Amino acid sequence: MHIEVIPVEGLPIIHPGDNLAEMISTLVSFEDGDILCLASSVYSKAAGYLRRLDEITPTEDALRIASKTREDPRFVQAVLDDSTDVILEAPFILSETVTGHVGVRAGIDHSNVEDGMIIRLPPDPMGAAGEMRERISSATGRDVRVIITDTCGRSFRRGQAGVAIGWSGMQAIRDFRGDHDLFGHILEITEEAVVDEIAGFANFVMGESNNGVPAVVFRNCPQWSGHDSLHFSRDEDIIRTALCNK
Amino acid sequence: MHIEVIPVEGLPIIHPGDNLAEMISTLVSFEDGDILCLASSVYSKAAGYLRRLDEITPTEDALRIASKTREDPRFVQAVLDDSTDVILEAPFILSETVTGHVGVRAGIDHSNVEDGMIIRLPPDPMGAAGEMRERISSATGRDVRVIITDTCGRSFRRGQAGVAIGWSGMQAIRDFRGDHDLFGHILEITEEAVVDEIAGFANFVMGESNNGVPAVVFRNCPQWSGHDSLHFSRDEDIIRTALCNK
Numbered sequence: 442m443h444i445e446v447i448p449v450e451g452l453p454i455i456h457p458g459d460n461l462a463e464m465i466s467t468l469v470s471f472e473d474g475d476i477l478c479l480a481s482s483v484y485s486k487a488a489g490y491l492r493r494l495d496e497i498t499p500t501e502d503a504l505r506i507a508s509k510t511r512e513d514p515r516f517v518q519a520v521l522d523d524s525t526d527v528i529l530e531a532p533f534i535l536s537e538t539v540t541g542h543v544g545v546r547a548g549i550d551h552s553n554v555e556d557g558m559i560i561r562l563p564p565d566p567m568g569a570a571g572e573m574r575e576r577i578s579s580a581t582g583r584d585v586r587v588i589i590t591d592t593c594g595r596s597f598r599r600g601q602a603g604v605a606i607g608w609s610g611m612q613a614i615r616d617f618r619g620d621h622d623l624f625g626h627i628l629e630i631t632e633e634a635v636v637d638e639i640a641g642f643a644n645f646v647m648g649e650s651n652n653g654v655p656a657v658v659f660r661n662c663p664q665w666s667g668h669d670s671l672h673f674s675r676d677e678d679i680i681r682t683a684l685c686n687k
Numbered sequence: 688m689h690i691e692v693i694p695v696e697g698l699p700i701i702h703p704g705d706n707l708a709e710m711i712s713t714l715v716s717f718e719d720g721d722i723l724c725l726a727s728s729v730y731s732k733a734a735g736y737l738r739r740l741d742e743i744t745p746t747e748d749a750l751r752i753a754s755k756t757r758e759d760p761r762f763v764q765a766v767l768d769d770s771t772d773v774i775l776e777a778p779f780i781l782s783e784t785v786t787g788h789v790g791v792r793a794g795i796d797h798s799n800v801e802d803g804m805i806i807r808l809p810p811d812p813m814g815a816a817g818e819m820r821e822r823i824s825s826a827t828g829r830d831v832r833v834i835i836t837d838t839c840g841r842s843f844r845r846g847q848a849g850v851a852i853g854w855s856g857m858q859a860i861r862d863f864r865g866d867h868d869l870f871g872h873i874l875e876i877t878e879e880a881v882v883d884e885i886a887g888f889a890n891f892v893m894g895e896s897n898n899g900v901p902a903v904v905f906r907n908c909p910q911w912s913g914h915d916s917l918h919f920s921r922d923e924d925i926i927r928t929a930l931c932n933k
Contacts, residue, residue: 444692447689448690596789645909646909
């Protein structure tokens with residue numbers, strides 16, 4: 442069966458308090474099993490996860506790091522406020538957020554928002570995905586699965602790619618443990634990060650600039666089973682260990 | 688416009704010498720502009736990029752590394768033969784291949800092949816993509832774009848995801864430099880790794896085990912422009928520098 446990927450076109454600029462689930466539901470005829478990918482920035486704007494730079498007072502740590510990264514110390518403070526562990530301070534802040542997600546500048550964005558404002562990642566992206574799912578169910582009666590996306594850099598490869606930071610109605614990792622290949626061998630590669638693979642393609646369809654397509658619907662995707670342990674713990678991540686010991 | 692993603696179903700097990708382009712063209716009605724994602728393992732099988740373990744004599748380096756990774760020294764030798772720079776020896780070999788791609792075990796696979804055989808990555812994946820594109824054009828008269836995919840682990844996040852190792856008819860990176868956001872700011876994130884985002888979703892549709900869907904077609908994808916510099920050079924890659932200095 443062919444998979445259909447549907448950009449949600451026609452959403453206006455989102456403001457705090459907007460009911461995103463209802464707005465999207467008027468633009469898409471959802472079917473049971475659809476996967477809605479939603480950019481975290483747009484979720485955060487509707488939910489009010491915004492900060493005004495002129496209300497932030499930088500600490501000494503923020504001033505010190507800002508002098509290295511040449512960023513606004515108030516912006517750096519916001520990044521530190523949303524970080525549970527700073528892995529790198531420069532040339533950019535790479536840190537872990539409360540959910541275990543590791544990203545540049547704790548995912549804080551000042552694109553697509555008014556001057557002097559910044560957009561935080563949703564502090565509970567799993568809850569955000571679950572809430573969107575319930576709201577769409579209330580609005581449409583459809584059982585729609587949800588992924589909240591962000592963009593991240595990668596090791597070894599240039600360019601950003603979309604990743605999943607929250608999901609509901611599915612498991613993050615497809616687990617092939619115990620499966621066999623075409624020749625009957627037990628598979629060695631057993632875990633596939635399917636939520637990231639879906640979020641990446643959604644990010645491609647969204648575009649990054651002024652396209653105004655912050656939501657994408659996937660129809661007829663195959664089902665999978667697995668688990669939700671998407672983030673390495675600190676001690677099992679070779680690259681993180683190397684970065685922290687350098 | 689909706690994007691359609693079409694799994695190419697019905698391909699038999701591929702053998703050296705098979706004309707993959709023709710076989711796929713009988714299973715899909717290609718349209719101009721379609722993107723064909725093809726698993727590198729299947730391309731390599733058709734092109735004969737296979738090795739027999741019993742014809743490989745391990746060097747001292749391979750014996751030494753194999754004692755750490757607990758792998759067959761002949762397999763390790765094959766990995767070293769396809770590596771231009773070894774970044775990590777254990778707990779798994781992480782190395783750069785001749786194209787600049789960094790991956791685990793140089794992308795060498797012993798799934799989905801007869802016992803005692805291994806599948807190499809195509810040594811010239813850009814050429815492989817171009818060749819597939821030309822052959823499909825000859826077989827169908829259609830201008831089809833091609834991505835050769837592999838799967839890779841990531842930093843910080845568990846699980847494999849599909850990536851592009853070769854492409855033809857497109858540019859790897861979508862470059863937003865100079866673009867503005869919805870509020871007129873110059874965008875900070877300017878480079879998006881679209882070939883990897885497409886390859887990742889293709890990998891999800893392919894599955895990893897015995898599904899037998901090594902090719903996926905994308906129809907009505909948006910166009911983009913950018914450049915092909917997908918791999919960081921050694922000195923601009925912070926993570927690689929940290930790994931090499933640890």
